[in-house]
Amino acid sequence: MKKITDIQGSFLLNNGVKMPYLGLGVYLADNDSEVINAVQWALDAGYRHIDTASIYKNEEGVGKAIRTAAIHRDDVFVVSKVWNSDQGYNSTLTAFEETLNRLQLDYLDLYLIHWPVKGKYNDTWKALEKLYREKRIRAIGVSNFMKHHLQDLISQSEIVPMVNQMEFHPRLIQQDLIDFCNKKNIQYEAWSPMMQGKIFSLSILDNLAKKYSKTVAQIVLRWNLQKGVITIPKSVKKERIISNANLFDFELSNEDMNYIDTLDKNQRIGPDPDNFNF
Numbered sequence: 706m707k708k709i710t711d712i713q714g715s716f717l718l719n720n721g722v723k724m725p726y727l728g729l730g731v732y733l734a735d736n737d738s739e740v741i742n743a744v745q746w747a748l749d750a751g752y753r754h755i756d757t758a759s760i761y762k763n764e765e766g767v768g769k770a771i772r773t774a775a776i777h778r779d780d781v782f783v784v785s786k787v788w789n790s791d792q793g794y795n796s797t798l799t800a801f802e803e804t805l806n807r808l809q810l811d812y813l814d815l816y817l818i819h820w821p822v823k824g825k826y827n828d829t830w831k832a833l834e835k836l837y838r839e840k841r842i843r844a845i846g847v848s849n850f851m852k853h854h855l856q857d858l859i860s861q862s863e864i865v866p867m868v869n870q871m872e873f874h875p876r877l878i879q880q881d882l883i884d885f886c887n888k889k890n891i892q893y894e895a896w897s898p899m900m901q902g903k904i905f906s907l908s909i910l911d912n913l914a915k916k917y918s919k920t921v922a923q924i925v926l927r928w929n930l931q932k933g934v935i936t937i938p939k940s941v942k943k944e945r946i947i948s949n950a951n952l953f954d955f956e957l958s959n960e961d962m963n964y965i966d967t968l969d970k971n972q973r974i975g976p977d978p979d980n981f982n983f
């Protein structure tokens with residue numbers, strides 16, 4: 706098991722950059738007091754990693770909260786993503802500048818290709834490689850890339866992605882893809898780790914929550930970390946933001962880790978990367 710120590714602990718990416726293994730997701734948080742408060746509460750609670758995207762339309766609010774926080778910019782790991790309609794070499798370079806402009810920051814910690822748009826993602830990647838070499842971004846990666854997308858990308862590029870952000874929760878594990886990423890030294894990261902709230906209607910996790918005196922969210926998020934998967938639970942509620950990060954005073958046994966693994970049904974709540982249409 707990778708070492709999981711505290712809220713500000715991190716996993717090491719293939720370029721030596723440390724990425725905090727717990728972050729705050731902000732999909733569906735409004736670009737006003739909602740996202741500003743959420744990010745501020747998270748930073749106050751000790752989170753040091755925020756996951757946004759241009760398509761979330763809240764980069765301004767995220768940037769404002771980070772710039773006004775009582776912590777140094779270098780101590781927060783900021784992630785954004787290039788949206789599908791901006792893919793291609795020149796349009797990605799422009800989209801990146803627009804993202805930085807909305808965030809009002811002068812670099813990103815991680816920039817991801819949001820989805821593997823056919824015929825575009827290899828050129829998009831070349832733009833990310835250029836920005837990375839110019840030190841505008843500390844790490845570059847992809848999201849929603851299946852094994853064949855990664856193989857294709859790697860075969861045509863100089864830099865192996867540092868991260869692959871995928872839908873991941875007890876109903877969708879994709880262990881073959883995780884194994885492939887581990888083999889290639891690509892850090893696996895979970896989106897919708899709580900199935901966008903649907904995890905709470907699965908009573909199968911209630912017994913584990915009782916056994917460890919933790920919430921179902923904490924059990925699932927701790928399972929992410931013990932599997933070596935970075936996780937970015939979203940909430941805009943202060944109590945939940947605090948409680949979702951309370952993961953460092955217990956450890957799931959191997960037996961309970963294996964039990965959660967058995968809940969996999971290869972069941973998506975989001976689009977299939979091989980068949981999306983945005």
Ligand SMILES: NC(=O)C1=CN([C@@H]2O[C@H](COP(=O)(O)OP(=O)(O)OC[C@H]3O[C@@H](n4cnc5c(N)ncnc54)[C@H](OP(=O)(O)O)[C@@H]3O)[C@@H](O)[C@H]2O)C=CC1
Nearest residue numbers: 730731732848896897898899900901902922938939940941
């Ligand atoms: N790369 C990609 O394609 C994608 C990336 N993402 C990223 O991943 C992040 C997380 O995924 P997301 O889809 O938001 O879903 P999550 O699995 O994080 O679930 C978020 C939902 O759960 C609720 N919730 C949060 N904590 C609790 C709790 N302790 N008890 C009960 N309910 C809770 C939230 O409501 P409330 O806010 O009211 O607390 C919200 O409705 C996103 O925000 C985004 O940053 C997401 C989708 C796709």
Ligand SMILES: O=C1CO[C@H](CO)[C@@H](O)[C@@H]1O
Nearest residue numbers: 732758760819975976983
């Ligand atoms: O990050 C995201 C949030 O959810 C959206 C709707 O499913 C996706 O398009 C996107 O990948």
